[in-house]
Amino acid sequence: MCGISGIWRFNEQRINEEEIAQFNDTLAHRGPDGSGTYTDHNLALGHRRLSIIDLSAAGKQPMKSHDSDLVITYNGEIFNYKELREELAAKGHRFNTHTDTEVILAAYKEWSEDCFLRFNGMWALAIWNTKTQTLFLCRDRFGIKPLYYVYIPGQFFAFASESVSFAKLPGFKKEIDEKNLALGLRNIYYLESAGKTIYKNINKLRAGHNLVIHKDSPAPLIKQWWDTLKHKVSFPGTYTEQVVSFKQLFTDSCRLRLRSDVPVGITLSGGLDSSSVYAAIREIYNHRLQDKENAPQEFPSAFIASFPGTTIDEKRYADQVLQYYNGKAAYIYPHEENISDAIIAEVKHEDFIYLTPPVMYNIYKAIRQKGIKVSMDGHGVDEMLFGYPRMIRDWILKSNKQDAMRLFLLFADMRNEGDNLAMKTFKESYKVLKGHLAKKTSGENNTENWLKEKFDFVAEHHSEPVFNKAADEIAYRNFHEISLPTILRNCDRASMRHGVEIRMPFMDWRIVTYIFSLPADSKVKHGYTKRILRDAMQGMLPENIRTRKYKLGINAPMIEWFNGPMSAFIIDAVQSASFMQSSIWNGPLLKDIALKLTTGKKWTQRDCDNFWPYLNAWILMN
Numbered sequence: 001m002c003g004i005s006g007i008w009r010f011n012e013q014r015i016n017e018e019e020i021a022q023f024n025d026t027l028a029h030r031g032p033d034g035s036g037t038y039t040d041h042n043l044a045l046g047h048r049r050l051s052i053i054d055l056s057a058a059g060k061q062p063m064k065s066h067d068s069d070l071v072i073t074y075n076g077e078i079f080n081y082k083e084l085r086e087e088l089a090a091k092g093h094r095f096n097t098h099t100d101t102e103v104i105l106a107a108y109k110e111w112s113e114d115c116f117l118r119f120n121g122m123w124a125l126a127i128w129n130t131k132t133q134t135l136f137l138c139r140d141r142f143g144i145k146p147l148y149y150v151y152i153p154g155q156f157f158a159f160a161s162e163s164v165s166f167a168k169l170p171g172f173k174k175e176i177d178e179k180n181l182a183l184g185l186r187n188i189y190y191l192e193s194a195g196k197t198i199y200k201n202i203n204k205l206r207a208g209h210n211l212v213i214h215k216d217s218p219a220p221l222i223k224q225w226w227d228t229l230k231h232k233v234s235f236p237g238t239y240t241e242q243v244v245s246f247k248q249l250f251t252d253s254c255r256l257r258l259r260s261d262v263p264v265g266i267t268l269s270g271g272l273d274s275s276s277v278y279a280a281i282r283e284i285y286n287h288r289l290q291d292k293e294n295a296p297q298e299f300p301s302a303f304i305a306s307f308p309g310t311t312i313d314e315k316r317y318a319d320q321v322l323q324y325y326n327g328k329a330a331y332i333y334p335h336e337e338n339i340s341d342a343i344i345a346e347v348k349h350e351d352f353i354y355l356t357p358p359v360m361y362n363i364y365k366a367i368r369q370k371g372i373k374v375s376m377d378g379h380g381v382d383e384m385l386f387g388y389p390r391m392i393r394d395w396i397l398k399s400n401k402q403d404a405m406r407l408f409l410l411f412a413d414m415r416n417e418g419d420n421l422a423m424k425t426f427k428e429s430y431k432v433l434k435g436h437l438a439k440k441t442s443g444e445n446n447t448e449n450w451l452k453e454k455f456d457f458v459a460e461h462h463s464e465p466v467f468n469k470a471a472d473e474i475a476y477r478n479f480h481e482i483s484l485p486t487i488l489r490n491c492d493r494a495s496m497r498h499g500v501e502i503r504m505p506f507m508d509w510r511i512v513t514y515i516f517s518l519p520a521d522s523k524v525k526h527g528y529t530k531r532i533l534r535d536a537m538q539g540m541l542p543e544n545i546r547t548r549k550y551k552l553g554i555n556a557p558m559i560e561w562f563n564g565p566m567s568a569f570i571i572d573a574v575q576s577a578s579f580m581q582s583s584i585w586n587g588p589l590l591k592d593i594a595l596k597l598t599t600g601k602k603w604t605q606r607d608c609d610n611f612w613p614y615l616n617a618w619i620l621m622n
Helices: 017-027 081-090 100-118 163-168 178-186 190-194 239-256 272-286 315-325 339-350 360-369 389-397 401-416 420-426 430-442 470-480 483-496 509-517 531-536 558-562 567-574 587-599 605-621
Strands: 002-009 035-040 043-049 070-078 121-129 134-139 148-152 156-160 202-204 209-214 217-224 264-267 301-305 330-332 374-376 501-503
Touching (some): 002 070, 017 156, 035 070, 043 070, 043 121, 081 100, 100 134, 148 217, 178 190, 239 509, 330 360, 339 605, 470 483, 483 501, 558 605
Parallel strands (some): 264 374, 301 330, 374 501
Antiparallel strands (some): 002 156, 134 209, 148 156, 209 217
C-alpha cells in the first residue's frame, strides 16, 4: 500500500529527478517507509512505500521486470499473490522477492490485461513498457484504491494517488472548476463515480477501468475492463445452502486479508458489519486457519472509537461483542483541542467535499500510534444488502401497495427504532405513505435556491444498465454509483493520511458477484435487511447485535459541534466577504440561515447535512 505518481511530457523535454521527486513527495504520508523514482527521458514514475509484504529493500519501487521491458509503480495489495506466484512459477517465471508487486509484473507478462481478472485485491497501478513506449494504468474492480490524472493535449499527462499532489506538478495550475463544484454541492455523490473532481482538468480513473497512452497517440484511451453485472454466478437452490456458501466465502476473504508481514488491527464499531469481521477472524484463529508464514500468529488487536456524550457513540455495542468473546480492545476518543482548526487542516488535505466534517482520520492516527499498519474494516456490505434506511425508502417508492406496506415497518425501525411519525404514517393510506417518503427524498428544507441560477444543469451519465427489479437497481446504484465510491475515497484518504492500510473483506470480488446474483429475499425478508449476513453469523455474535436494525455510521457528531465548539467558526465563516460574495452559492441567504440556527443553537442533523458541504467548499476555496 503506497502512493504513486508519474509525468509524461509530449514535447520530448527531459524530466529531471528533482521534478518527479517534488511531485512524488506530496504523497509521503501514504508511504513513510521509503521512496523511489524512475526516469526515461521525458517520462518519470514515482513511488512512496508503505511496506507490508516483504519488508526488505527488494520490494522497493518503481520495480523493473527481469528483462527490464516493464517498469511498475503500484499502490495496493493482491491478496492471492501466493497462489498466482505458484501458478506462474510452474510456467517458468522466476522470482527474486516475496512481494506481490513482482507477481503483478509476471502476471502481466503472461496474461497481459487479462491478468486483472485473476487478481483478488485492491490496486491502482501504472506500467511503463520500455519497448513499445506505452503507459498503462489500471484501477481495481470497485475503486478501493484511488488514481487521479491530468491530460493537457500536446503538453503532458500526469497521475497521482491524491488530487492534492497536482499543486506541485510542474507546469500546472490547480484551479477550482465552478461547474463541477456546484454539481458536487447539488449531488454530493456524483463526482466520485463519474470520475470528476472539483478542479479543472483533474480527473479520476473510474473503478474497473484501464487507461492507455502510446507514444505515437498520446490521447488517453480509457476502457472498462470490469462490469459486475457481467460476472454474476450460480448459487445454491435453497436459502440454507446459500448461507453456508456465503459464510465460506466471507471466512476465506478474511483469511486472505490477514496476509501481512506487519501487525494487523480490527476496527470494531459495534455494528453488524465490523462485528461480523471481528467474529469471522475469531473463528479463523480458533481453528488456526491463518497463513502460517505471513499473518499475525496472535489474534489482531481491536480498536473501538468512542464519542462520549454524543448521539453517535456506539461503544456499548462494541463492548458487548468483546464480552461475548472475552476479548480486549484499545479505545480511541477522536477529539481535538481546537475542533475548527483541526477540521480546516483536514479538509484541505482531503481535498474534496462531503456530507460531514472529517473525523475518521483521528481513528487511524491512533491506530498507527499503536504500531498498526493494517486495519480490517467492515465497509461495503451496506450497499449490497440494503443497510441504509434510504435504500428501503427508495424501494418502497418503487413498489406496489402490498410490498410497500411490508417494507415500511422495517424502514421505521432502521431510522429510529420506533419512530412515532413513521408509525403514524404507516397507519395512513398508501398515497399518503408515498407522499411522506417522497418528501423525505427531496429533503424537508428547500435547498434548490442555495446555488446561483447559472448552475441549473443535469449531470452526465456514463452508462445505464437495465434492471428488471427495483431492488436490483437500488443495490447496484448504491454500490457502484452513489454512496460506496465516496466512502471508499474517504476511507482511503483518512487512513493513508497516517500510513494505515484498510482491508475490506466484504469487498472481495467473489462475495460481491455472489451477493449481486442472489434474489432479493436472500437479502431482505422477515423484517430484516442483510438477511444472509445475519443468518451466517448465528452463534457467532450476541443476538442483539446480530438482529439490530438501527443504522448508525461513523460520522462527526455535527449536532453537538455546530451547536457548540464550532459555533464561532461558523459565524465568522458565513459573514466573511468570500462566503457572502461567492459566485457559486447564494451567500446572503446561507448566512441568514446559518446565523439563525447557530445563535439559537437549533442545528438539526438535516440542517447540518444540508449546510456542511457549502462550508466544506468554502474552506477549500480559501
